[in-house]
Amino acid sequence: MSGRFSYGADQLLQMLPHRWPMLMLDKAYDVEPGRSGRGVKNVTISEPHFAGHYPTHSIMPGVLIVEAMAQLVAVVYISEHLELSAAADDAVSEKVGYLGAINKMKFAALVRPGDRLDLTAKLGESFGSLRPVQVKAEVDGQLVAAGSLTVTERVAEQAA
Amino acid sequence: MAQTYDAIKDKAQRRFDNNWTLKSRIIDSLGLETSPELISDNQPLFGRGLEMDSLDTLEIVVMVEEEFGVAISDSDTEAFGSINAMMDFIEAKSA
Numbered sequence: 614m615s616g617r618f619s620y621g622a623d624q625l626l627q628m629l630p631h632r633w634p635m636l637m638l639d640k641a642y643d644v645e646p647g648r649s650g651r652g653v654k655n656v657t658i659s660e661p662h663f664a665g666h667y668p669t670h671s672i673m674p675g676v677l678i679v680e681a682m683a684q685l686v687a688v689v690y691i692s693e694h695l696e697l698s699a700a701a702d703d704a705v706s707e708k709v710g711y712l713g714a715i716n717k718m719k720f721a722a723l724v725r726p727g728d729r730l731d732l733t734a735k736l737g738e739s740f741g742s743l744r745p746v747q748v749k750a751e752v753d754g755q756l757v758a759a760g761s762l763t764v765t766e767r768v769a770e771q772a773a
Numbered sequence: 774m775a776q777t778y779d780a781i782k783d784k785a786q787r788r789f790d791n792n793w794t795l796k797s798r799i800i801d802s803l804g805l806e807t808s809p810e811l812i813s814d815n816q817p818l819f820g821r822g823l824e825m826d827s828l829d830t831l832e833i834v835v836m837v838e839e840e841f842g843v844a845i846s847d848s849d850t851e852a853f854g855s856i857n858a859m860m861d862f863i864e865a866k867s868a
């Protein structure tokens with residue numbers, strides 16, 4: 614299986630349980646289900662956190678960059694359920710789990726309104742319900758953040 | 774063929790060095806406030822030993838793959854008994 618998939622915002626709403634103002638992904642593309650993917654987050658001054666971060670100096674909070682990365686990771690593993698399982702159920706977004714750890718995350722440059730965050734995620738092998746992931750974010754080809762995350766995927770009984 | 778005293782001594786030294794490396798890398802990976810000489814080879818890694826949790830386990834799995842090139846899966850529970858158990862597992866897999 615070597616197919617790559619793209620998802621627009623309307624499809625992401627089916628895959629992720631997140632909604633405004635916490636939906637941090639506009640598009641996903643080059644998604645290899647369960648393995649890797651790329652995503653876009655367009656940063657705009659209309660986002661509510663810029664009201665306070667900071668009033669005269671608008672920069673995207675680093676934790677929200679991590680949130681955007683984590684949402685791309687969720688899309689990559691949810692796409693596995695969507696594209697590869699014979700019986701695609703319509704509640705795939707309930708399988709989205711939680712962030713387990715943020716490891717060695719480095720923030721290399723400020724992200725401001727008008728920037729387009731280009732996100733990349735590569736998933737490692739699962740260990741029990743945990744999965745290690747390598748993530749990075751770039752703006753105009755320049756690295757702004759990189760590190761690794763540990764994510765969980767919710768199992769059926771938790772999702773109920 | 775019987776092993777010579779020197780051969781056995783060399784083997785023991787190699788094992789000691791490998792265990793020391795493993796302990797150092799575990800301390801680095803988990804940010805533990807201890808040092809290799811304070812971790813014994815047969816001390817349990819979970820519970821009252823090093824008090825590792827499941828997130829730490831994954832850190833160790835990633836570290837062992839990077840450092841020793843050996844993949845540990847979630848069914849390899851024996852690898853997490855102690856430093857010696859993990860090094861036995863690594864040596865068996867890389868042999």
